[in-house]
Amino acid sequence: MTTESLLHLLRQTVGDAHVLTGAGLERYERDWQQRVHGKALAVVRPASTAEAAAVLAACAQARVAVVPQGGNTGLVAGGVPDASGTQVVLSLQRMQAVRAIDAHNMTMTVEAGCTLQQVQQAAAQAGLLFPLSLGSEGSCTIGGNLATNAGGTQVVRYGNARELCLGLEVVTAQGQIWEGLSGLRKDNTGYDLRDLFIGSEGTLGVITAATLRLYPQPVAQLTAWVALPDLQQASALLQLARQQLDAGLSGFEVMNQLALSLVAKHLPQLRPPMWQSQPWCVLLELSDSQSEQHARERLERLLEAALQQGLISDAIVAASVQQAQALWHVREGITLAQAQEGQNLKHDVSIAISAIPQFVQQANAALLQAWPDVRILTYGHLGDGNLHYNVQHPQGQTPAQFNARHGQAISETVYALVRRFGGSISAEHGIGALKRDTLPQYKSPVALQLMRAIKQALDPQALMNPGKVLAALPAQPGAQGGAE
């Protein structure tokens, strides 16, 4: 099939208005950090699963690669085309239906193009909670959240996107529809295809809809902010909080002084509290199923115990929802504040919670020995063992120059330690294009072999988001599609 016949077929499938070609497609072609600038053959915007399946079948027939895209808010350039101008971007953004809410079963079925915020709001309207929560929730889509197994701030209580999904609808590389939507909490009828597609970053098929797990809304939610002398104390506070609050602990975020100082510098209106007195602060959230008073008593009991044990030096508890939101805004402001300070070297790592203080100590020592003036921002989801361990250029130097010159060596230093501690070089951001060539150095060769075998089995023509997660492989000789 020629390119022209393919485009003609695609226009017949989704309508002329939804096959975009030519100039003006930058928002689909570059990642939002603007690290990668690609060029699409076309951007195709199906309105339904049937249309998406027809698009994939046509592309398979024409042997044209497909790059699925949601809100394009990813951090590893996993949803943008390469520069060849030969790849079709499949935008799911028109598929925004909330297909069903079953409040009694505590599930909802939504299409991939719903933003995370739309999903949260639809759940709230049914009196329930969809707990996934991230900075980009206003524009990221649930399809993208699942394709990348997004994490966020509530993982310590509710798990990652994976744990919040009960069933999927997927279009395969051959354009077939797997109708795996399900509100079942137990189903042992064969291989776990759901979890295979979740986190595969569009390289095995396209998620078009999902059945999500909902929770009762907390009756009361309280947020505390505490100052601490070191990470060891933060880690001990986490242990105490898990013991006393159990599932009531719904957030546990740690931030070092440098991270908060950048918020104070670039976003002074957010007024980060306590950061000048101690090297570390923790934001701790309690979600309670009984009452505001019960929540307050529990939280105060925890903080008193922590003060008595010498784990914390100071603490405040937000007195209102507004105050709690203001504290969360400080935490979420770190991303923007560090961007304003100049592009930095990001490391989204996870380590066993028990080893985190030691990891940070050794990583800091190794970096400061080789690059004495770098500034290390350490913050993140301590409750999940997930740190954003970011390295900012020395003051007085240009970020772009410094990163170009030292970036690779710095990241290798960090990742070597991550490996030594049995950690992960991508806790929640995924691999995409940006970490694809780094992955083989840190992942088990057997795991990579298994991944490649699965990729070839489900996408023998190598057309699904090629070059993401795994380096693009040539199509199997004679592969014509069909999963068998």
Next chain:
Amino acid sequence: MTTESLLHLLRQTVGDAHVLTGAGLERYERDWQQRVHGKALAVVRPASTAEAAAVLAACAQARVAVVPQGGNTGLVAGGVPDASGTQVVLSLQRMQAVRAIDAHNMTMTVEAGCTLQQVQQAAAQAGLLFPLSLGSEGSCTIGGNLATNAGGTQVVRYGNARELCLGLEVVTAQGQIWEGLSGLRKDNTGYDLRDLFIGSEGTLGVITAATLRLYPQPVAQLTAWVALPDLQQASALLQLARQQLDAGLSGFEVMNQLALSLVAKHLPQLRPPMWQSQPWCVLLELSDSQSEQHARERLERLLEAALQQGLISDAIVAASVQQAQALWHVREGITLAQAQEGQNLKHDVSIAISAIPQFVQQANAALLQAWPDVRILTYGHLGDGNLHYNVQHPQGQTPAQFNARHGQAISETVYALVRRFGGSISAEHGIGALKRDTLPQYKSPVALQLMRAIKQALDPQALMNPGKVLAALPAQPGAQGGAE
């Protein structure tokens, strides 16, 4: 390689004493329900992962099939060889090490052959909880629990075996070791191999060890037993309990009158309470992280609200741990009581929780119209939407004769309704050999195609537990092993 050379090589690998051949191997060759009687070429008992890998490599070279086996307590004959006498049973029972416990990270790494009870006890000794709990926990192994994604009685709070596992060590069909053990709660570095092996029933590789997620031990645990007029009320009680107790709700089991009457008949010493007054009883468990008193107040508040709303007619709360255990023994006694009544037709189904009352009503009506005298035992994990909907022969008839004559039609009637309600024909038992030929009628053809593609990719010689889950396929021409 000849059979004799293979056996020689296996003896060299694991020692003469651990390659069992000839007579006296029945306990490895038949399932514990004694529905399938197979014949093994040999039973091989490796002591370590390296030995297991060498065994699999040798079998791959000799093109001999391997049937992994744990405690051999499964309900679908997934762990026993066929009758050909050509398959090697790989028993993991000698691999029983608890390799590590990290109390601060709340994880433990154990070998596949540990019994579930050993795992629970090792966690308890570290002051933590491993919450997976099933009737066979004294003899089933954690490797088998993971290979079948076991469920049990605590799923409503803690999830299935899948949700309790953070990392795996697996020997592939080619005898390679995937070192995927990990205590990480977040790791987005590629496809979710862990969840692919979990629940694959030994058909893709052999789980040799796992890193498990632990929880704080509850400070107090209370058990209530209530009587109810119908399933609709039970379902409404569940909704109320989830709302009021949230994560505190750790068990919600429902039992119909017939199930309890069989316990009263065959196991009278267990003394099931209240079953004569109402058609249904519910066992409800609250796990509390504060205190016995707090737990009691919460539970009493719940039961008062349920009484006021007319959901329940009577309730007791166990006054001691012994009383609570006695109530659980009644629930667990149903399996034995029904076996003593005569072999029945088991249906381990799941349905959206909201649809369960309607499903049971329609299934009862359909069965009683066609077979007016059958006796329907309905019990199970209502909190997870998982019912054991078992059909017992009419009184005065012989179970074997009745089941042989009507079994298939009865199961088809039940499963047709399960399909109409979007449910699963195997909620927690798996597929194994017994449900293998039923599965294709109820599973999406696209899902089956994807499963076969994955099977061929990871096990191209078709040597891993052939004939389980999927019908045995011929090996790919020229397939020599190697996952690529």
